[in-house]
Amino acid sequence: MIKDITLGQYIPGDSVLHRADPRTKMLSIVLYTAVVLTVNSYMGYTLVLLFTLLAVRISGIPFKYTLKGLKPVLFIAVFTAVINIFFTGGGTLLFQYAFIRISYEGLGATLRMIFRLSTLVIGASLLTFTTTPIRLTDGIENLMAPLKRIGVPIHEMAMMMTIALRFIPTLLEETEKIIKAQAARGADFDTGNFIKRAKSYMPVLIPLFVSAFRRADELAVAMEARCYRGGVGRTRLRQLEITRLDYGLAAVVLFFAAVIWLLEASAL
Amino acid sequence: MPIIVENLSYTYMKGSPFERAALRNINLKIDDGEYVGIIGHTGSGKSTLVQHFNGLLKPTSGRVVVNGMDTMSKNLRDLRRIVGIVFQYPEHQLFEETVYKDIAFGPLKMGLDEKETDTRVKEAISKVGLGEELLNKLPFELSGGQKRRVAIAGVLAMKPEILVLDEPIAGLDPGGRDELLGFITNLHKSMRVTVILVSHRMEDIARHTKRVIVMNRGMIEMDGKPAEVFRDVERLEEIGLSAPQITYLMRKLKAVMPEIRDDIYTVEEAKKEISKYIGHLL
Structure with missing residues (x-):
């Protein structure tokens, strides 16, 4: 149940993608997203698919595990599929029964939609699979740094993100532990109607909040004890560094985007 | 009624890169x-x-039976x-x-x-x-x-x-x-x-x-x-792991007083044994 959420999880490894700078990876994902959202020819789709599969291959993450991340997408996919199929008006008729009317265009739009969603999720998962949360937020902070000049508290936001990401596994573990403890005392989480089930989670939520506050308190004290005083003048243990690997990766992604867009432009 | 564990194995997060065998083929019986x-x-x-x-x-494999359930x-x-x-x-x-x-x-x-x-x-x-x-x-x-x-x-x-x-x-x-x-x-x-x-x-x-x-x-x-x-x-x-600290003490004592027992695991036993030994010296 809880364990099925794969997006946002880091999987240790030593692939090219693991070693690349988070900034390179993030900018690559932005470009990749732009490509996925604009691609519109069969050739283009095939290339995107091949590129995505290649990236998964290079990352060394088991393919099956990457697919697991698509589970939550499935619901959205089915939902949009239904809407798209039924409500795309006009076009060549494929199938009709009473008010259900499936057109060639509607089906096409749906398949495109599912394709885009899935490739986007796989791409985004690859980013988090191959980047530790710390490096990810370091990268974000670095990329957003120009916004500091207009008074956006980038460091504080990045710190909050780091802390939030850091505590996701801890809180999940805690939740599971409390669920078990209450289940051992006869708590029942699966029967009854919605309201009854929601209520049955109170014995889990209350201790969870109490412990989250306790942890926050302890963390604040620990940070103060180590003289944390915000981002001004703060140095880092691990500096981000753009290496030849990053230039290579960026070149590949740029090349990929250029090919696709040229292809799309020539198809017009 | 007892607890009976037969060939119990358990694997955490089976089917993910984090898969880890936590229990391997455990056989155990605990009586009332x-x-x-x-x-x-x-x-x-x-x-x-x-x-x-x-x-x-x-269990990932094997079974656990408690009171026949x-x-x-x-x-x-x-x-x-x-x-x-x-x-x-x-x-x-x-x-x-x-x-x-x-x-x-x-x-x-x-x-x-x-x-x-x-x-x-x-x-x-x-x-x-x-x-x-x-x-x-x-x-x-x-x-x-x-x-x-x-x-x-x-x-x-x-x-x-x-x-x-x-x-x-x-x-x-x-x-x-x-x-x-x-x-x-x-x-x-x-x-x-x-x-x-x-x-x-x-x-x-x-x-x-x-x-x-x-x-x-x-x-x-x-x-x-x-x-x-x-x-x-x-x-x-x-x-x-280790034995209780008192066991280590008794072993050291035995090195200098060979007659003393060193298969002792609680302070109470040690107290008895040492008093006995001292009594026997007097």
Whole structure:
């Protein structure tokens, strides 16, 4: 149940993608997203698919595990599929029964939609699979740094993100532990109607909040004890560094985007 | 009725890159009224094993049968009533507005009426050595030690026939530790409750339990009377454990006084042995 959420999880490894700078990876994902959202020819789709599969291959993450991340997408996919199929008006008729009317265009739009969603999720998962949360937020902070000049508290936001990401596994573990403890005392989480089930989670939520506050308190004290005083003048243990690997990766992604867009432009 | 574990294996996060075998082919039988200690290094599978006793975790392969009930079955209510588990830092699971309500949670979930629940709540709180005047307090107002006792009372109020305690003394001061283990041992003696105690502290295991199971890397490494297990200090040290400190003292004494016994695991025994030795010198 809880364990099925794969997006946002880091999987240790030593692939090219693991070693690349988070900034390179993030900018690559932005470009990749732009490509996925604009691609519109069969050739283009095939290339995107091949590129995505290649990236998964290079990352060394088991393919099956990457697919697991698509589970939550499935619901959205089915939902949009239904809407798209039924409500795309006009076009060549494929199938009709009473008010259900499936057109060639509607089906096409749906398949495109599912394709885009899935490739986007796989791409985004690859980013988090191959980047530790710390490096990810370091990268974000670095990329957003120009916004500091207009008074956006980038460091504080990045710190909050780091802390939030850091505590996701801890809180999940805690939740599971409390669920078990209450289940051992006869708590029942699966029967009854919605309201009854929601209520049955109170014995889990209350201790969870109490412990989250306790942890926050302890963390604040620990940070103060180590003289944390915000981002001004703060140095880092691990500096981000753009290496030849990053230039290579960026070149590949740029090349990929250029090919696709040229292809799309020539198809017009 | 006993706990029977047959060829039990358990794998965490099966099918993911984080897959990890936590238990490998465990075979075990625990009889009624036993007082068993489970020791092992962190990550040796102690906690995973005890969570199988009431069906919180289901075997990846093999089976666990308690009182004739297979833990794979759908209906776990009876099983959860028979096997009470006190988790590590149980005070973190308190949630009700009053101590009374928190202790009553289990009994009410079992379907007992209010009168019976009331009796059990009062019984449970006195069993853990707290006064009834605490019953109307907010659990969060209590001290750490009191909270832990309240949490344990919440499990005792369900009158389990088998009581599992996972590191019940972690984080308590020496006084609280002895008191807590004292009343658990009392419970075992007076009510014939089967007690399974998971702990890091060899001293406590040696002093209170009558059988020790040593876990190592998901397997049972040793299983026997405390005297049998703690005799093999070298083997224990090999897997990152140790014998009780007093045993080390007795071994050192034996090096200079060859007549003294060194198969001694509690301070009381050591006291007797040393007095005897001194008496024999005089």
